[in-house]
Amino acid sequence: MRIVLLMLVGVLAAAVPGRAAVLVNGAGATFPYPIYSKWFDEFHKRNPDVQINYQSIGSGGGIRQVTEGTVDFGASDGPMTDEQLAQTKVPILHFPTVLGAVVPTYNLPGSPRLRLSGDVLAGIFLGRITQWNDPAIVAENPDVTLPAEPIVPVHRSDGSGTTYVFVDYLTKVSAEWAKSVGTGTAVSWPVGLGGKGNEGVSGLVKQTSNALGYVELIYAVQNELPYADVRNAAGRWVRASLDSVTAAAAAASADMPADFRVSITNPPAADAYPIASFTWLLVPSRIPDQAKGTAIKQFLEWMLGDGQSFAKALGYAPLPETVVALERRALARVAVGAP
Amino acid sequence: MESPETTVAGDRAAGLRLRFGAAFAGRAARGTTAPVARRVLPPAQARRRAGAIGDPLFHTVSLAFALSVLGLAAVVGVVLWRWSAASRAAFGWSFLATSTWDPVFSRFGALPFVWGTLATSAIALAIAIPLGVGAAICLAELVPRSTGDALAFLVELLVAVPSVIYGLVGLFVLVPLVRTAGGAVARALGSVPLFAGPVYGIGLLTAGLLLAFMTVPFIVAISREVLLAVPETQRDAALALGATRWETVRHAVLPYARTGILGSVFLALARALGETMAVTMVIGNRPEIAASLFAPAHTMAAVLANEFSEAAGDLYLSALMEIALVLFGITIVVNAGARLLIARVRAPAGAPA
Numbered sequence A: 001m002r003i004v005l006l007m008l009v010g011v012l013a014a015a016v017p018g019r020a021a022v023l024v025n026g027a028g029a030t031f032p033y034p035i036y037s038k039w040f041d042e043f044h045k046r047n048p049d050v051q052i053n054y055q056s057i058g059s060g061g062g063i064r065q066v067t068e069g070t071v072d073f074g075a076s077d078g079p080m081t082d083e084q085l086a087q088t089k090v091p092i093l094h095f096p097t098v099l100g101a102v103v104p105t106y107n108l109p110g111s112p113r114l115r116l117s118g119d120v121l122a123g124i125f126l127g128r129i130t131q132w133n134d135p136a137i138v139a140e141n142p143d144v145t146l147p148a149e150p151i152v153p154v155h156r157s158d159g160s161g162t163t164y165v166f167v168d169y170l171t172k173v174s175a176e177w178a179k180s181v182g183t184g185t186a187v188s189w190p191v192g193l194g195g196k197g198n199e200g201v202s203g204l205v206k207q208t209s210n211a212l213g214y215v216e217l218i219y220a221v222q223n224e225l226p227y228a229d230v231r232n233a234a235g236r237w238v239r240a241s242l243d244s245v246t247a248a249a250a251a252a253s254a255d256m257p258a259d260f261r262v263s264i265t266n267p268p269a270a271d272a273y274p275i276a277s278f279t280w281l282l283v284p285s286r287i288p289d290q291a292k293g294t295a296i297k298q299f300l301e302w303m304l305g306d307g308q309s310f311a312k313a314l315g316y317a318p319l320p321e322t323v324v325a326l327e328r329r330a331l332a333r334v335a336v337g338a339p
Numbered sequence B: 001m002e003s004p005e006t007t008v009a010g011d012r013a014a015g016l017r018l019r020f021g022a023a024f025a026g027r028a029a030r031g032t033t034a035p036v037a038r039r040v041l042p043p044a045q046a047r048r049r050a051g052a053i054g055d056p057l058f059h060t061v062s063l064a065f066a067l068s069v070l071g072l073a074a075v076v077g078v079v080l081w082r083w084s085a086a087s088r089a090a091f092g093w094s095f096l097a098t099s100t101w102d103p104v105f106s107r108f109g110a111l112p113f114v115w116g117t118l119a120t121s122a123i124a125l126a127i128a129i130p131l132g133v134g135a136a137i138c139l140a141e142l143v144p145r146s147t148g149d150a151l152a153f154l155v156e157l158l159v160a161v162p163s164v165i166y167g168l169v170g171l172f173v174l175v176p177l178v179r180t181a182g183g184a185v186a187r188a189l190g191s192v193p194l195f196a197g198p199v200y201g202i203g204l205l206t207a208g209l210l211l212a213f214m215t216v217p218f219i220v221a222i223s224r225e226v227l228l229a230v231p232e233t234q235r236d237a238a239l240a241l242g243a244t245r246w247e248t249v250r251h252a253v254l255p256y257a258r259t260g261i262l263g264s265v266f267l268a269l270a271r272a273l274g275e276t277m278a279v280t281m282v283i284g285n286r287p288e289i290a291a292s293l294f295a296p297a298h299t300m301a302a303v304l305a306n307e308f309s310e311a312a313g314d315l316y317l318s319a320l321m322e323i324a325l326v327l328f329g330i331t332i333v334v335n336a337g338a339r340l341l342i343a344r345v346r347a348p349a350g351a352p353a
Helices: A002-015 A033-046 A059-068 A082-086 A118-126 A135-140 A161-173 A175-180 A197-207 A217-222 A242-255 A290-304 A306-310 A321-333 B008-020 B022-032 B043-050 B054-083 B085-096 B111-142 B145-159 B163-189 B204-229 B232-240 B245-274 B277-282 B300-307 B314-349
Strands: A022-028 A050-055 A073-076 A092-106 A152-156 A193-195 A211-216 A276-284
Touching (some): A022 A059, A022 A290, A033 A092, A092 A242, A118 A135, A152 A197, A197 A211, A197 A217, A197 B163, B054 B085, B111 B145, B111 B245, B204 B277, B232 B245, B245 B314, B277 B300, B300 B314
Parallel strands (some): A022 A050, A152 A211
Antiparallel strands (some): A073 A276
């Protein structure tokens, strides 16, 4: 009996996770989860006494948890609204971490390379443009034979940052969209089928001929889905890539607001991809626990420096230098320790 | 000379009387004065028996378990009621009659989801009941016992398959099937509103078919058990009167098994109402009410699974909670209706259930 007890104590002692003096908890967006988990792992290797634990429960969950203070930091694909910020006990600061982009993907015979402008995309998802050989689409794709078939729009059925970026872009390029549908992580789609997650949308698009949906750039690249070039505000047709996405952020950094809550869709730069977005870490402006606060600030410092080099390998666009510089200065706003 | 207080029955009665009063003691006393030999205990042991706690403890503990299950259900109802308060205040009863679901402008209505849930369940049952009861009759009555056992075992395995797998099978097998077959039907009967509109392959009909596949094993497994439990004397009597196989089943076996089969149908309905993952993969997730079987739709469980994690904003969350409350309410109403129906069916049949 005593031996069993001793063994039990030994097993329990060994099962205790190794010697992390500081445990930091975060929760939020699912889109950046791969890069965040890589970062937290690499940071732990460099700082063995800091363990950062992240749960990808969705941007909405991240915002709720950091507002209530049940996690030490949150993460969101869309910035918190003024109403949400008003409900926080401590002001929450936004720190952009990486960039993501959304691309329109489609299922047409021969998978031609298409050009779809913002007007056309808004028209399709509003239900105004119903056929692939609509004059508006044909005008932008003169050397592609488009079938005389109805378009099957596919959108996300679950709330997500991907939807947020896409409808944010449509709101900017279409007054009718802004008035009737608006921007949000979930919207009331006038037409179309709903798929759950990027995989649901791409599954539906692959299965349904003449379908048109939208997915994350990384997802499209990794799954070799055909995606269209989009026309940016400067009038150029841009194909989504990590460089064109970083260019979009660089263009926006000129008028970056102090709290980094900016939408970088449809920026004016010549080589910018118009459907791109930051994803943010939500950090309280005062962290009472000294150890946790220092750990979080150290992580943010590292993330802005060496961390950015991990982004491209995982398919995320790194932050442009201008934004990184602005964020480094903003780090000073995070106060650590009891007031 | 034995007195009632020193017999076993008297001991038990005395003990129970101490705790629960005359009712229990009386029943215990009556129960054990049936023709059973009574042992007489020496006074010391009799006194210890009088304080025995076994039975009362058993009563208390099992009552506690039963009440805790009810308590859990009550807790669910109360929690949903409180969390949906904002939405109930904002929309009132019109929540159940409105068709918009707009998180951006905060206009919410549950009607398309209620419609989708009820319609897919109705389609599922319409297919599953004849198929399931027919299969059960075959496996219980017509097929040799050993083959029936083997096939029933396979059917019961299907009950245990996780619903996500059904969803994947639905997406990769059923959807193309409905697209081609449904396309042909739509071309032939396109003027009928029931078959109008483009056939995507995913939609109300596909979800209903998938739910039918998921619920048939329930009906087959349980109905077969119930049919096998019908005493042979019933069948023998019918056959002796010159009935054919079908007439025997129809008039002697099925009425006897009716309650059990109804019970299995309602179990299947409960599963169909609450099914989430499989349905959301094949239904198209479009909160719209359309007359066509091929149109995409949405269900209450699917919208909760899809939108809950990202829902930010109190009214949005509250509206989702209200949908959960409506689903909870519908489940309770359906199950209560099932109980009443079974009770009504049981009484006139006169046969033990």
